[in-house]
Amino acid sequence: MHKYQPRTFTPSLGIIIPCYNEEDVFPMLIDELQKFADSLDNEVSFLIVDDGSRDRTWQMACEISEKDPRFGCIRFSRNFGHQTAVSAGLKHITGDVVAVIDADLQDPPHVIKDMIDKWFEGYDVVYGVRANRKEGILLRTAYSVFYRMMRKVANIDVPLDAGDFSLMDRRVVDHINAMPEHNRFVRGLRGWVGFSQAGVEYERSARAAGEPKYDLKKLFKLAMDGIITFSSMPLRIAVWVGTLSAVLGFLFLIYVIVLALFYQETPSGWASTVVLLLFMGGIQLLILGIIGEYIGRIFEEVKDRPIFVVSEKAGWVEEQDIVKERHQTY
DSSP: OOSSOOOOSOOOEEEEEEESSOTTTHHHHHHHHHHHHHTOSSOEEEEEEEOSOSSSHHHHHHHHHHHOTTEEEEEESSOOOHHHHHHHHHHHOOSSEEEEOOTTSSSOTTHHHHHHHHHHHTOSEEEEEEESOOSOHHHHHHHHHHHHHHHHHOSSOOOTTEEEEEEEEHHHHHHHHHOOOSSOOHHHHHHHTOSSEEEEEEEOOOOSSSOOSOOHHHHHHHHHHHHHHHOOHHHHHHHHHHHHHHHHHHHHHHHHHHHHHHSSOOOOOHHHHHHHHHHHHHHHHHHHHHHHHHHHHHHHHHHTOOSOOEEEEEEHHHHHHHHHHHHHHO
């Protein structure tokens, strides 16, 4: 038995679904979500965040919001990225507990019930732990390396093989929403706020339909955002490499002086000199690149632009805005 205080009341549940060009999988997604909501005693609301889709995802989202009042939708003015879509969902969602799930049905909705059971036990954050991933070997290897690297270098506790699929108590969501940073790595923010956290292992399925939205380039960017946002280890590595290079250069200088004074000769060979210069130049550029990544993120924060722009709303989200406008009028 753990030390956390169990909960006894039935919470309202909000579920965030970020979408980007999910027309192929959308009908299956809605069917699964509705079946899941109907199986619960909880009051459930869904929030579809359209991240600037170019297909019929937004039209389909609007159609379901007209038929089922549990669905609300917001649409970005352009593609801002998955982590931004999740962040926008956290800003708009209602509910005592909030779940985040991708639209591709690789994360089964029924697992949220197991997460709610953990929440009843007293946990504030319950994250899904992926088992037996169905992606190709290259992507599986990339994910595995990323999570283990993050766990080593990050200044927060990063659970292995846990993505954005999770359930959070309202107070955790409020703390994440209060964070002003622009480069959002949601699973890192989720870990940074602390509180009581637990994992639920589940079988990760293959994508139900459509094309994967995360390629190696996007995964690399996500990894860079996570490592740079939550670790200063790359800067320390740059210091260590620079120090080692300086020491080796100083030792080589002593070697040259000793040869000149005592043996009346100097090392010869332009090839070795050119290789050494190229090597040292490469190290310097690498260090400048690491520093540049941190400076670039500082630049983004200083500009203080909004992290997303909403162009349209539908369903209960739009109705909430209408109610707010009426209250402001009076």
